[in-house]
Amino acid sequence: MIQRAALLGSILALAATQAAAQMNPRGEAKATVSGKSVSIEYGRPSLKGRDMLGEAKVGTPWRLGADAATKLDTQAELAFGDVKLPKGAYILRATKVAEGQWQINVHRSSAENPGSPGDKVADIALSSSTLPESVETLTIELRGEKDKGEFEMKWGTASLKASFTAK
Numbered sequence: 001m002i003q004r005a006a007l008l009g010s011i012l013a014l015a016a017t018q019a020a021a022q023m024n025p026r027g028e029a030k031a032t033v034s035g036k037s038v039s040i041e042y043g044r045p046s047l048k049g050r051d052m053l054g055e056a057k058v059g060t061p062w063r064l065g066a067d068a069a070t071k072l073d074t075q076a077e078l079a080f081g082d083v084k085l086p087k088g089a090y091i092l093r094a095t096k097v098a099e100g101q102w103q104i105n106v107h108r109s110s111a112e113n114p115g116s117p118g119d120k121v122a123d124i125a126l127s128s129s130t131l132p133e134s135v136e137t138l139t140i141e142l143r144g145e146k147d148k149g150e151f152e153m154k155w156g157t158a159s160l161k162a163s164f165t166a167k
Helices: 002-022
Strands: 026-033 036-043 070-074 078-080 083-085 088-098 101-109 117-145 148-166
Touching (some): 036 117, 101 148
Parallel strands (some): 026 117
Antiparallel strands (some): 070 088
16 A cells, blocks of 8 residues: 555656646746836747747737746836836737737736736737847847836747836
8 A cells, every 4th residue: 555655656746747847947037117127927938940920820819928827017107108007917918910010918917816817908019020040939028227118029030029118
């Protein structure tokens, strides 16, 4: 009986280790804008020879990262042009709106399940450009200077950006 329990424990531990190994690494982008913290925590999948952004279907929201939801936490009120985001916690998704055109979908973090998107708050248009070299692993960067900031997502040869102000 004890040997079976030990064997079962070993099998469960091995399964948990393999499941954890299959998960993508997590990344975090941080910036200080208007003296306040803005951060994005996200999963970092790799291309592995695929063109993931090219394969995305127009109009279908994408989790923007891998595994767990991509989370934005801002201590500042952000403005992406006319789109205003009060300080707080959000879930980010992305939608390809046309070939080479993307937007970020901002959702409230669900009160019942903070890792799931709640009501949509806003859509933020992203400008698109081509990088000189391919980026294998999804990378999100936040840059801030005084009251201005910039979001940038790089994957493959795509760079998707949005500028914002903060107060």
